[in-house]
Amino acid sequence: MDHVLSIHKSSSLDSTSHSPTGGGTVPTQNDYLLLPVSAHSDSQLGLVTSDTPLHAAGVKVKNIAQDPWCNHSDISNIVSKIKESNTNNKDNLVLHGSVEKKISPSFLRASSFFQDTSGQYSIDNPSYAGGGWGSVGGVITSVIGLDTLFSGNWTSPGHVAHDYRGVFVSNSADIGNNMIGRPLNDAENQKYGDIVHDRVKHCIKHMGFKNGPSQGWDEAMGIILPDLAHSQAAKDYLNSLYQSALNMPISDNALNADMNALANKQASMFEIRSDVTHSAAEQEVIAGFYKNLANYSASDGQIHRWEDALANGSATYDSMRDVIGHGGEARNGVIGLYSRLANVSVSEGQIQGWQNVLANGSATYDSMRDAIGHGGETRNGIIGLYSGLANVSVSEGQIQGWQNVLANGSATYDSMRDAIGHGGEARNGIIGLYSGLANVSVSEGQIQGWQNVLANGSATYDSMRDVIGHGGEARNAIIGLYSSLANVTATEQDIQNWQGVLANGSATYDSMRYGISHGWEAQGAITGLYSSLTNAAATEQDVQSWQGVLANGSATYDSMRYGIAHGWEAQGSITGLYASLANVTATEQDIQNWQSALANGSATYDSMRYDISHGWEAQGAITGLYSSLTNVAATEQDVQSWQGYLANGSATYEKMRYTIGHGWEASNAIAGLYSSLANVTASEDQIHSWQEGLGNGSDKYSDVRYEIGHGWETRAAINGFYSSFANVTASEAQIKSWQDGLGNGSITYNDVKYDIGHGWEAGLALKTTFQFTTGEQMDDATLKQYEDNMTASGSLNTTDSEIVHSSLALTQLQTVYDEWGQLPPDSGALQNAEIAIYNLSHAWIVVAQQKTSDWVAEASAYQAIAGTASYGQLVENISISMQQATSLLASALSDPLMNAASTSEDFRNIVVKGGASLFEAVIDQEDVENNIQAVRQEGDGTPCEPANFKKAHSQDVLNCQIAAVNATPGLYMAGQATDKWANGIQWRSAGGNPQQQGNPFEVWDAQRLKKEGYEWLADYNADRSNWKAFDAWDSNTQVAVSDKTIDLKASSYQVMYKIQGRLLSDVEAMLRYQRDGGFYRYNDDSGKVGKQVSFERDNISHYVLDLGVPSEPTADQWKAICLALQKAKKRVALQPDTAMKTIDFQVKDVI
Structure with missing residues (x-):
């Protein structure tokens, strides 16, 4: 059912809630449902919209008509009347319009509300839910317009009654269609119109103009509708409905139930017709037609289409049978029966004949099958099968038996042929042919084989005799007879001649034996045996006697x-x-x-x-x-x-x-061994060589596998795995172990690849790269992932590249640039840094396994660039050459000159840490090496007097003073308590570490500089613990100070140009500085809380390198420091962006 407006009993409804999806719940069977439709619609109370949820719930509605010009307030008035009525007798509920607002003349009366009648209709005992009255086509008397209801011009009861009579007559066609299946005729209009006139007039006289008309109308309907429902016209229509839809008369029970439903306004004739044609009984009729006429199962769609056609009157029981009987399903049934039962094609005339009798009801699929099964076509088919398959005549009883099972559907032509082909007659025919033609007993397998081909139609008795007569058994029989009787070889012509007469049935084994025994071949055999065995000539009698016994089968050549x-x-x-x-x-x-x-x-x-x-x-x-x-x-x-x-x-x-040794299996085996053991393609020469050995018996498969497994190809593969996965050279022991496994077949190339790719050497290489690039330890899960990736890609380089390009590595590289005091690197700089760290990680795998002498050699291969190179150039220098990376790592181990490491052990500790710290340390070593080369190339320049330089640029400082400052309670450097350095400077050459050497000096120098107005930059929380490049800053004088220590007692600094290189590298770090800044890091009472210090390169006017050295430097060392300052001043003066700046060294000779 379609709905446009629902009024729920338990909720209010305003004039705008006219959509069933307008916020309320889906109505149920107990809801009031209001449906406005056009009073001018040509269709019978046609529905105007569709509401799927309500339709699915099976709710039916009573229509209340509304002219298109009626507004929602009119509907609200109707709603209010419904809600105010509070009556259970909705059948008698009359909704009058508001006196204050006149309703359209087409305002209609709501007679009733429909209830749910969903469920299967029973043709024997139909029932309808009480309280409602509806139909498929609309409501019978739900809407009848009373145009002059409140017109104000009524003059008499008769006038009003006349109007009501007119309304009834104008709607009598709808009433008739809904009650008796046709419009009311003139006599019925006269009869029932008089009743309306009488009852309306009567009630107005007794009740007045207000209530009388509606009461009179109700009384009239209470008389008219039951009378129509129980009329002969209603009975006739209902009975014809059952006959035309179900081919059966309506039962008395169903007739009474339907008439009562019509009388009680529970159903209309439209609804009854729909229910009957859509009933379970109707579905059985439709499905039965398809089954009985075509042996076909009707689809739901076909059933539903026939139900709809019956419901709308476009089909009847007989027309439906006629259509199905002449349909494609029945046609296919006819053709299929002739094919399946008699193996013949049916003519078009036969098809039409059978479809005609199916369509008129004089035949069914079963009766058609019975007739065809007992027909001449099947009789001929049976006779032909016995003759063609077993060479026997079939009895009349056998014919009738087969026709019976064909007719009742338990057999087909194919199943019949199968049964005869596998039957005793065919079996005996097969045995007889083998015995009679070849003097052999046929095997059970041969019998079954022949019966199978006879049964499936691919052979006959004649074709079988021809095959056996020309077959190997008959041929052997012929040859055997010639051999056993005459000890000669039958010629091909002899064989063909005998096989020809055996195959066409003109000879048997026995007649053939007689002919051969009396031939010249047997005579020669007899005389030959006598001569060779007895050295005597056989007499004529001897020959005849032997021919006689050979011919009758009592002797053979073998017995002689x-x-x-x-x-x-x-x-x-x-x-x-x-x-x-x-x-x-x-x-x-x-x-x-x-x-x-x-x-x-x-x-x-x-x-x-x-x-x-x-x-x-x-x-x-x-x-x-x-x-x-x-x-x-x-x-x-x-x-x-x-x-x-x-x-x-x-x-x-x-x-x-x-x-076999030269066959494709051996070739594939050899090629497979080369592939599975060495992952190479065997050459044609290799395959041929191995096949020669296999073919002459000098080699076996295991020999080939052993030799290939220990060959140069597998050695190369193993070496390649160690090289590509771990960047190492496989030992002979490792190669032998792997080759032994390959040679004995316990492992394959892929096993070797996987195991080496997941071995400790490859794991070490991956962990080294990961640690180098990220500064973190690789966990087992990550290691397994990278090992899998590497094994899949076949290269450590590819996997290392993934690590170097990871987000962790990128963070470390960005940190390096930040810690250098540089602007963030662009994509090109980052790419160079990634390649550089990749080169370093691979170089470390090589260098870590070398000895000191190897390091020295590697370090000497370093190609220095300018001492004034930028950080970007330093990084690029490593990125362009794996050799440069290797040389720098060897240099860091053999001659460490870094601020962060002064021994190879220090540097190894940095390597263990990895990440930014390692990258910075290598760049620092590179910077020193570049400046050493620059010093060598530049020479000494202006002579330096050590005494004068010392006097002008140094002061003595007691280490105990440094210790005392560091021991000051509450003193912190970058958040760390300084009392850990309360022993003062611990030089690296005396057993200290880089922090014990440098940090105490910075703490002491910072306290000294604070007194002179400098800010100790460690007090400010920059991006890292220590400020970039500098340690103290005086914003007033624009002086930036960098604290450094250099252990001149160390062996490296006994070479003077190394001192210069180290100091000039420190100078370059200051000159490369771009900017840094931070807020005061402590929450104390210093008055600096919240203060920010920041300065850029352009803010600096003067650079100072405060240099702590152990007492007492040699004269050469003082000279080296002096020369380094000269070169530093020259560099500052020559660089355009520092030309107006100055630089100085202040040396603290720590005693």
Whole structure:
């Protein structure tokens, strides 16, 4: 049902809530449902919208008409009347319009509200839910317009009654259609119109104009509707409905129930028709037609379409049978029966004839099958099958029996042919042909084989006789007779002649034996045996006597050759066959058995060779060759083929070994070994060479596998894995271990690849790269992931590249630039940094395994760039060459000159830490190396007087003073308590570490500079613990101070140009500075809380390197420091952006 407006009992409804989805719940059967439709619609109370949820709930509604010009306030008035009525008798509920607001003349009366009648309609006992009255086409009396209801011009009861009569007559067609299935005729209009006139007039007289008309109308309907419902016209329509839809009369019970439903306004004739045509009984009728006429299961769609056609009157029971009987399903049924029962094609005339009798009801699918099954076509088919398959005449009883099972559907032509083909007649025919044509007993397998092809229609008795007559058994029989009777080989012409007469049925084995026994071949055999065995000439009587017994089958050539069969010639034949076919020595028992068989005629040389070829010895020889030469199991086909070749004499053991050794299995096995063991493609020469050895018996598969497994190809593969996965060289022991596994077949190339890719060497390489680039330890899960990736890609380089380009590595590289006091690097700088750290990580794998002498050699290969190079250039220098990276790491180990490491042990600790710290340390070493080269190239320049320089640029400081400052309670450097350095400076050459050497000096110097107005930059929380490049800043004088210590007692600084290189590198770090800043890091009472210090390169006017050295530097060392300052001043003056700045060294000689 369609709905546009629902009024829920338990909720209010304003004039705008006219959509069923307008916020309320889905109505149920107990809801008031209001549906406005156009009063001018041509359709019978046509519905105007569709509401799926309500429709799915099965709710039916009573329509309340509304002219298109009626507004929502009119509907609200109707709603209010419904809600105010508070009555359970909704059938008698009359909704009057508001007196204050006149409703359209087409305002209608709501007679009732429909209830749910969902569920299957029972044709025997139909029932309808009480309280509602509806129909498929609309409500019978739900809406009848009373145009003059409140017109104000009524003058008399008769006038009003006349108007009501007119309304009834104008709607009588709808009433008639809904009650008796047709419009009311003139007589009925006259009769029932009078009732309306009478009751309306009567009630107005007694109740007045206000209530009288509606009461009169209700009384009239209470008379008219039951009268129509129980009329003969209603009965006739209902009975014709059952006949046309179900081909049955309506039962008294159903008739009474339907008439009562009409009388009580529970249903209309439209609804009853729809229910009957959509009932379960109707569905059975439709499905039954398809089944009974076409042996076809109707689809739901086909059933529903027929239900709808019956419901709308476009089909009847008879027309439906006619359409289905002439339909495609029935046509296919007819064609299928002729094909399945008689194996014939049906004519168009036969098809039309059968469809006609199906359509008129005089035949069904079953009766059609019975008629065809007992027809002439099937009789001929039965007779033909027995004759064609078994060469026998079928009895009348057999014919009738088969026709019966064809007719009742339990057999088809194919199943009948199958049964006859597998029956006793066909079996006897097969046995008789083999016996009569070839004198052999047919095997059960042969019988079943022939019966199968007879049964499936691919053979007949004649074609079977032809095949057997020309078959191997008949051929052998012919050859055998010539051999056994005359000891000669039948010519091909002899064989073809005899097979021809056997195949066409003009000869049998017995008649053939008689003819051969009396031929010239048998006569020659007889005379020959006499001559060779007795050295006597056979008499004419002897010849005739032997021909007689040969012809009647009581003697053979074999019985005459008994003595020969036990001679040495036969013995030699037997032992030779075992040797040549199976490569074994015949036992004495084998010889005796075969001699007996030859002597008694049960064997010939050929049959003996056949049996030995098919024996267990030859089978073992064949399977053994495949296994030992190709490492594959011989297939059943392989065994049978070779046994066939051995049996027919076309092969020997030696030839078989040669052929298998040169076959595709051996070729594939050799190629497979090269592929699975070394991942290479074997050359044609390699395959041929190995096949020669296999073919002549000098090699086996295991020999080939061992040799390839220990060959140069696998060695190269193993070395390649160690090199590409771990960047190391495989040891001989490792190579041997892997090759042993490959050679004995316990592992493959892929196993070696996986195991090395997941071995400790590869793991160390990956961990090293990860630690180098990220500064973190690689956990097991991450290691496994990278090992898998590396094994898949086949290269450590590819996997290392993934690590270097990871977000963790990127963060470390960005940190390096930040800690240098540089602007954030662009993409090109970051790419160079990634390549540089990649080169360093791979270089470390090499350097870490080298000795000191190797480091020195590697370090000497470093190609220095300018001492004034930028950080970007320093990074780029490492990125362009793996050798540069290797040389720098070797330099850091053999001659560490970094601020963060003064021994190889220090540097190894930095390597363990990895990440930004490692990268900065290597760049620092590179910077020093570049400046050392610059010093060498530049020379000393202006002479320096050590004494004068010392006097002008140094002061003595007691280490105990430094210690005392560091021991000050509450003193912190970058958040760390300084009392950990309360012992003062611990020089690295005396056992201290870089922090114990540098930090105490910075703390002391900072306290000194604070007194002079400097800010200690460690007090300010920059991006890292220590400020970039500088340690103190005086914003007033624009002086930036960098604190450094250099352990001049260390062996490296006994070389003067190394001192200069180290100091100039520190100078370059100051000159490269761009900017830094931070807020005061402590929350104390210093007055600096919240203060920010920041300065950029352009803010600096003067650079100071406060340098702490152990007492007492040598004169050469003072000179080196002096020369470094000279070069520093020169660099400051020559650089455009520092030309107006100055620089100085202040040396603290720590005593």
